[in-house]
Amino acid sequence: MKGQVLTDFITKFLPRGTDITCIVEVKPWKVFVDGASNAAGAGAGIVVITPEDLKLKHSFRLGFRASNNEAEYEALLAGLRVVMDLGAKEVEVYSDSLLVVSQVQGNFEAKDPRMIEYLQLVKQMMGNFVTVKIERIARGQNRYADSLATLASSIADEVPQLIRVKLVLEPSITARALILQVIKAKKCWMDQIIDFLAEDRAPKDGKEVARVRRTFARYWLFADWKLYRRSFEGPYL
Known part of the structure; x- marks a missing residue:
């Protein structure tokens, strides 16, 4: 909020036609996303880093059967929704899913009907930002988001043992409904x-x-x- 006030102030008092990007450096929002699916269910985790370097953690439990790739797409969509609601315009998204990142970048073709629907929805949401960059990172660089996505079976030591978890009742490509739940994470053998x-x-x-x-x-x-x-x-x- 403080950064936005400064930007508005400079914009108001600069001579008309001045390029504000030459004066104020715009730092992008960073979003780390990960999805997980197993016999117990499916989940998505996201970590948002604001331009002021504040970390926001979210964990989503999917209330429907989803493949691992579908969970990865749900995580990406959840991350985009969060930063869009926070007013972000410049966004960098990081995921360890080769398929999702390659399909969004256009390197892989989506052939499965559900993957096609997910990809179309992602591109539609990306249109709400000035710029969106999506990059693939190694799984080891995404362990925090991975821990949030797999709360039901494992959790990293640095993640609080009690965090708020949102329940996504239906796939994003058909409906969007959220219910708050609290789940206490446990270590897994x-x-x-x-x-x-x-x-x-x-x-x-x-x-x-x-x-x-x-x-x-x-x-x-x-x-x-x-x-x-x-x-x-x-x-x-």
């Missing part, structure tokens, strides 16, 4: 196995290290960080 398989990072506790080393061979980690148990006959469970 899979976290240590996933960290060990993905980053070769073992727990600090000696007993936990031994347990993870005994059990990690029974599991397989897919590219989207979903954990599968190996069966004796071959197929992943």
Whole structure:
């Protein structure tokens, strides 16, 4: 708000025709988004960084069945809605979803009917801003938003244990309804196995290290960080 007052003041008293962008540096809003889908349900997490470097955290629980890609799109749409409601005009969006970012950038073609609808809605919302840049980042750079998206199964240490979670009842491409819920996040037994398989990072506790080393061979980690148990006959469970 203070930054907007300063901008309005300078605009009012500058000589007509002066380019204000040469005088006032406009910092973009940054939005980190991530979606997650598993057997327990689907969720979306966003982290908004304002031009004044304030961090706003939001977590959305999807009240409908959604694939991982649909959850990623819901996260992107939720992030755009939040910054649009806050009056942002210059926006930079960061996501670790290769498919969503590539489709929005035009590098991948959307063929699935639901992906086509999501892509059209995203482009429609992007028209409400002066500029919108969307970039793909590594999953490790998006862990905060990832933690918010997977509250039901895992959470990063730096995220508060009790945060407000919004429930999205229906897909964005058909209806938009939000209900507030409060969910207390818990640690998940899979976290240590996933960290060990993905980053070769073992727990600090000696007993936990031994347990993870005994059990990690029974599991397989897919590219989207979903954990599968190996069966004796071959197929992943």
